[in-house]
Amino acid sequence: MSRLTLARSAGFCYGVRRAVTMAEEAAQSGRPCVMLGHIIHNGSVIEQLEKAGVQVVHSVEEVPTGAAVIIRSHGEGRAVYERLQERGAEIIDTTCPNVSHIHRLVSQAEEEGRIPVIIGTPTHPEVEAIAGWCRNPVVLSGPDALENWLREHPELRTQPITMVSQTTSTQKKWNLCVEKAKKECTNLKIFDTICNATCKRQSEAQELAAQNDAMIVIGGRDSSNTRRLTELCAALCPTVCWIERAEELEPSNLYGKASIGITAGASTPGWIIKEVYDKMSAENMEIEESFAEMLEKSI
Numbered sequence: 001m002s003r004l005t006l007a008r009s010a011g012f013c014y015g016v017r018r019a020v021t022m023a024e025e026a027a028q029s030g031r032p033c034v035m036l037g038h039i040i041h042n043g044s045v046i047e048q049l050e051k052a053g054v055q056v057v058h059s060v061e062e063v064p065t066g067a068a069v070i071i072r073s074h075g076e077g078r079a080v081y082e083r084l085q086e087r088g089a090e091i092i093d094t095t096c097p098n099v100s101h102i103h104r105l106v107s108q109a110e111e112e113g114r115i116p117v118i119i120g121t122p123t124h125p126e127v128e129a130i131a132g133w134c135r136n137p138v139v140l141s142g143p144d145a146l147e148n149w150l151r152e153h154p155e156l157r158t159q160p161i162t163m164v165s166q167t168t169s170t171q172k173k174w175n176l177c178v179e180k181a182k183k184e185c186t187n188l189k190i191f192d193t194i195c196n197a198t199c200k201r202q203s204e205a206q207e208l209a210a211q212n213d214a215m216i217v218i219g220g221r222d223s224s225n226t227r228r229l230t231e232l233c234a235a236l237c238p239t240v241c242w243i244e245r246a247e248e249l250e251p252s253n254l255y256g257k258a259s260i261g262i263t264a265g266a267s268t269p270g271w272i273i274k275e276v277y278d279k280m281s282a283e284n285m286e287i288e289e290s291f292a293e294m295l296e297k298s299i
């Protein structure tokens with residue numbers, strides 16, 4: 001018999017819940033609409049929306065005439081909005097308000113003649129979208145990249161710089177960047193734009209990983225925040241299973257584990273967490289009293 005505990009923060013964050021609700025409402029309205037790219041990083045949710053009639057298109061040119069366009073929670077660059085407006089498309093903007101806030105910060109920084117420096121993964125859609133609100137963005141993956149950039153451009157140390165972070169960066173990476181930038185740059189504005197929901201989810205996952213014999217991390221393979229949760233758990237717990245759906249879970253891998261923690265990425269819907277819960281319950285697990293309450297909150 002194993003004891004099963006669910007992280008309080010498992011599953012949809014506020015921004016993802018808002019995006020999915022807006023897309024579902026658009027689908028129910030019956031008017032033609034498409035999503036421009038996957039609105040969140042979860043294949044099962046996208047599949048459900050497609051079944052409800054909202055198809056995925058990958059470029060503005062593919063948007064059918066007369067269709068409303070759902071902009072994904074990670075946001076898009078300014079040029080995408082302009083091209084959609086030129087085509088007269090109705091925009092349903094599910095960009096997380098925390099991300100829109102960063103768009104405003106970098107765009108205003110450039111208007112004031114400052115250099116926007118974005119700390120984040122250059123290929124992440126959120127970072128690409130933030131960069132898309134600047135004419136000359138500088139995207140740096142972390143403290144080493146920042147150091148190299150300042151070494152290659154020593155003249156910029158006295159220039160006005162505004163530094164922001166990808167919402168899902170780690171606090172450790174950001175703090176190192178801030179420390180370095182403060183030491184080297186003389187005209188610096190810093191905005192800590194890391195999302196609290198991410199910090200909370202990561203620290204709860206680490207807490208659970210340290211207390212349990214095994215961890216199950218639920219989330220899409222293309223979800224970088226789920227990947228990060230898995231890495232953090234693996235550093236503290238000997239057995240970590242990253243699954244996208246319940247059917248991938250092999251209970252025999254968990255036999256003999258006295259305690260098992262479960263967490264889920266920000267794009268994982270509650271119904272998938274419930275599927276995992278049902279599968280584990282069927283295996284005669286002892287469920288923590290708070291589990292049902294947590295599960296209800298995440299659905």
Ligand code: F3S
Nearest residue numbers: 013015096098167195
């Ligand atoms: Fe928004 Fe934070 Fe979620 S930025 S999409 S609430 S992880």
